[in-house]
Amino acid sequence: MKGVVIKSTGSWYDVKAENGEVIKCRLKGLFRLDESKDSNPIAVGDHVTIDRTEGDDTWMIEYREERRNYIVRVSPKHKGARQIIASNIDQALLIVTMANPRTSTGFIDRFLVTAEAYHIPTIIVFNKQDMLDGKAAKKQEFVADIYKKIGYKTLFVSALQPETLKPVKAVLKKKTSLIAGHSGVGKSTLLNALQPNLNLRTEEISKMHAKGMHTTTFAEMHFLDFGGSVIDTPGVKEFGILDFKTEEISHYFVEMRALLNNCKFNNCMHENEPGCAVRQAYYDGKISEERYVNYLSILTDYRANYKHWE
Ligand SMILES: Nc1nc2c(ncn2[C@@H]2O[C@H](COP(=O)(O)OP(=O)(O)OP(=O)(O)O)[C@@H](O)[C@H]2O)c(=O)[nH]1
Ligand SMILES: [Mg+2]
Ligand SMILES: [Zn+2]
CATH class of the missing domain: 3.40.50.300 (P-loop containing nucleotide triphosphate hydrolases)
Incomplete structure (x- = not known):
């Protein structure tokens, strides 16, 4: 049976099945998939297939469909x-x-x-x-x-x-x-x-x-x-950034994205490089100081903590 995970407490998962019922499920023992860096293999919103073996009334999550997107902390x-x-x-x-x-x-x-x-x-x-x-x-x-x-x-x-x-x-x-x-x-x-x-x-x-x-x-x-x-969701101190490359971070600052082709170097990180259109826009007051400083801070943090993801 198919369903969507509506709650996860770590050991039990509430799955709203396609028949409308909410079913408590367990996770198959070695359900680790390919994402070893995730501390939770199943999250709320996941589309899953659940089943139970004969003679056992515990429902198990057998399969998780690929995620369209997700937010990490x-x-x-x-x-x-x-x-x-x-x-x-x-x-x-x-x-x-x-x-x-x-x-x-x-x-x-x-x-x-x-x-x-x-x-x-x-x-x-x-x-x-x-x-x-x-x-x-x-x-x-x-x-x-x-x-x-x-x-x-x-x-x-x-x-x-x-x-x-x-x-x-x-x-x-x-x-x-x-x-x-x-x-x-x-x-x-x-x-x-x-x-x-x-x-x-x-x-x-x-x-x-x-x-x-x-x-x-x-x-x-x-x-x-x-x-x-x-x-x-539970309140979080900090959201995580995903496993993308450091040079991609500026792509996700919407007002920077439009300028990226104007930087002199195509691998520009918008720090101190000459001919940087992003830094120029910041000097011209077209990119807010908050956003530019936060960009640099995310970049620094990412380099320090997520190197092994690259
Ligand atoms: N004055 C005022 N108080 C609010 C308002 N919204 C929430 N609160 C109060 O803020 C406190 C925290 O609210 P919660 O709804 O528990 O906050 P939460 O974001 O769910 O917090 P976590 O579950 O810990 O992540 C409660 O005392 C609420 O009554 C608001 O618009 N005005
Ligand atoms: Mg709350
Ligand atoms: Zn640049």
């Missing part, structure tokens, strides 16, 4: 390993907050690089509008502007004010959407506001550190009454 335990958060998604909603907790553009850009690599459209949702003070509002305008200018859709909502969520509902309809962001930005609260019967666990952020409590611990797909599905 850096494994909290060791940086070289990646953990697939979810696969086969139509779009991502990156939930961000300017304060309590603070989301940096560095974090946003790491996510966008991964998403761009797989052509996953990303909508940046600025949550907690009800608690913005003057300073945070200014910051938000500055940050949102960076992304609007280069073509990303931005939404401004408050999960505590359901009337602000109409545009979110509109983008979620009929699609499979990944809901991502730091712990405590309000991912689960937002989903509960859209569909109260989901009853997802939420928790106040720590007053001491203004950080989330890592309340959602496993990614899980939920089906929406108004059509479509969402994958609520």
Whole structure:
């Protein structure tokens, strides 16, 4: 029987089978496939075939179809390993907050690089509008502007004010959407506001550190009454970048992509090379300082941590 993985706890997998039933499954012993660098061979969103042998009532995942795309996080335990958060998604909603907790553009850009690599459209949702003070509002305008200018859709909502969520509902309809962001930005609260019967666990952020409590611990797909599905995910500190070559990173910065043919050297990394069109655009104010600096930082980090993937 075929189905889609809607939850994975490491040892058990919930599979929504094609007959509509949710079935608890195990993974075949040596199910490692070819992706030894993944710490999880099966992720939410995977299309699988399940079966059970006669005389045994445990369902087993026998086969996983190739993934159309996926989003990875850096494994909290060791940086070289990646953990697939979810696969086969139509779009991502990156939930961000300017304060309590603070989301940096560095974090946003790491996510966008991964998403761009797989052509996953990303909508940046600025949550907690009800608690913005003057300073945070200014910051938000500055940050949102960076992304609007280069073509990303931005939404401004408050999960505590359901009337602000109409545009979110509109983008979620009929699609499979990944809901991502730091712990405590309000991912689960937002989903509960859209569909109260989901009853997802939420928790106040720590007053001491203004950080989330890592309340959602496993990614899980939920089906929406108004059509479509969402994958609520645990808050992450850092998104991973995939196993592409260092010179490809700039391809996933949308505003840089258009300039790449204008660099003097075709293997230009846009650092200090002469005749670099990207660096020139940055000097001319056409590429924002945040984006350029984040690009360099991702490049440096990638060289240090992911060399063995190349
Ligand atoms: N004031 C205000 N508080 C919000 C809003 N959205 C969420 N919160 C609060 O923020 C806290 C964290 O919300 P959660 O939904 O648990 O956050 P999460 O992103 O799911 O966090 P993890 O599951 O840990 O990744 C809760 O106390 C929510 O009530 C908002 O729009 N305004
Ligand atoms: Mg949550
Ligand atoms: Zn260049």
